[in-house]
Amino acid sequence: MSELFLGLRCTRCGAEHDADRPAALCRSCPEGFLDCVYDYDAIAARLDWTTIRLRESSIWRWKELLPVRQEAPVVTLGEGGTPLLRCERLARHVGVRELWVKDDAMTAPTGSLKDRSMAVAVTKAVEFGRRTICVDTTGNKGASAAGYAARAGLACVVFCDAATTPEKLYQMLMYGATVVRLDAPFAEVSAFLRSLVRSGTVDWYYCGRENPYRYEGKKTYAYEVVESLRRAPDVILHPSAGSLSVVKTWKGYQELINTRLWSGTPPRMVAVQAAACAPIVAAHVAGRVDVSPVVGQPTMATAIASGNPGPMGTLTLGTIAESGGTAIGVEEDEIQAATIRLSREGIFVEPSAATGLAAAERLAKTGWLAPDVTVVIDVTGVGFKDLSRMGKWLDTPPVLPPSTGAVMDYVRRTGIR
Ligand SMILES: Cc1ncc(COP(=O)(O)O)c(C=O)c1O
Ligand SMILES: [Zn+2]
Secondary structure (H helix, E strand, C coil): CCCCCEEEECCCCCCCECCCCCCCCCCCCCCCCEEEEEEEHHHHHHHCHHHHHHHCCCHHHHHHCCCCCCCCCCCCCCCCCCCCEECCHHHHHCCCCEEEEEEEECCCCCCCCCHHHHHHHHHHHCCCCCEEEEEEEHHHHHHHHHHHHHHHCCEEEHHHHHHHHHHHHHHHCCCCCCCEEHHHCHHHHHHHHHHHHHHHCCCCEEEECCCCCCHHHHHHHHHHHHHHHHCCCEEEEEEEECHHHHHHHHHHHHHHHEEECCCCCCEEEEEEEEEECCCHHHHHHCCCCCCCCCCCCCCCCCHHCCCCHHHHHHHHHHHHHHHHHHEEEEEEEHHHHHHHHHHHCCEEEHHHHHHHHHHHHHHHHHHCCCCCCEEEEEEEEEEHHHHHHHHHHHHCCCCCCHHHHHHHHHHHHHHCC
């Protein structure tokens, strides 16, 4: 094991766990999430910007800050290193000085943010000598797990709810995964798989909610944004289910400071949910430190519809408080409008991934976002993953006779001159 990654520590009771433990939760407390601990001084001595920039642009540029064997090969499809796009029209629309979109949709290997983290989890599965991996998913995590399992030559079992889009289902099946669809909301699907793994009924490597290694991949959001901007934004908005993206992005900023790669004020972190299923928002608004489960209503933001984030929610509320951020729910019409607005900027995303833009609009209107701030919006899943839904928003063009009159008449009716 790398001497840079020191081991795991429980976020609840502080208990330490060995670095080579294929761990899930803390041994001492039933809901204790484990965090990865590193020797930052040793990393600082090895890692500088020149070294980093000489490496290929992927999450593995930051290998020293990931919990893997430094000398062993990794499982990769080229994840990370996604574009940070300055969007001046969107900045004007929202009413902020600078608005940047971190685009983890189109250029992520399986089309979503999950690739940053799944590459790490599947690398760990290979390190631990496991042959079969499993995940619980609202769609994207399953598609990512299936893709990385295919890459590594492992078997993959995906458990999902009935709201998972057909596009994501087909993607998992094309990668060769076994897909189990349960007639239950995601929170129950997740609990079902975790109890199957815990009871020892199956011997599959769990790459889902309790895998402490997987989430570390999300820290690379922070590293990449600082590398691109050469500063931190004032605010980051992230579509949130369990929201460990928010927690780990924040950890990434602390690590840049700890390794002396950067100094400055880290951004305020905003967790965005669909109002129809917003347990973290409810807890934040009520000033609670733990998140109570909710029974969600149907939402087009299926990827982030998780009614019971459990201990992840507690960690997210902690990060929101520490960073001076907030949590906000957005309505269905706002999500649809933001999805269309991003497309009109050339950024084609699924509805869940557009919630950050919808939230920025709201937060600017309420004054929470001041006009002079720099904002980064994480867009997290490609539009192809929910194409059937978008088809219902659109008018399919008629099939015309190939005559100039008919064609020009039609084109002019669309507003083109
Ligand atoms: C498109 C998309 N955005 C955001 C998220 C949420 O990420 P997190 O689990 O860190 O809240 C997901 C998770 O499923 C997702 O699929
Ligand atoms: Zn513990």
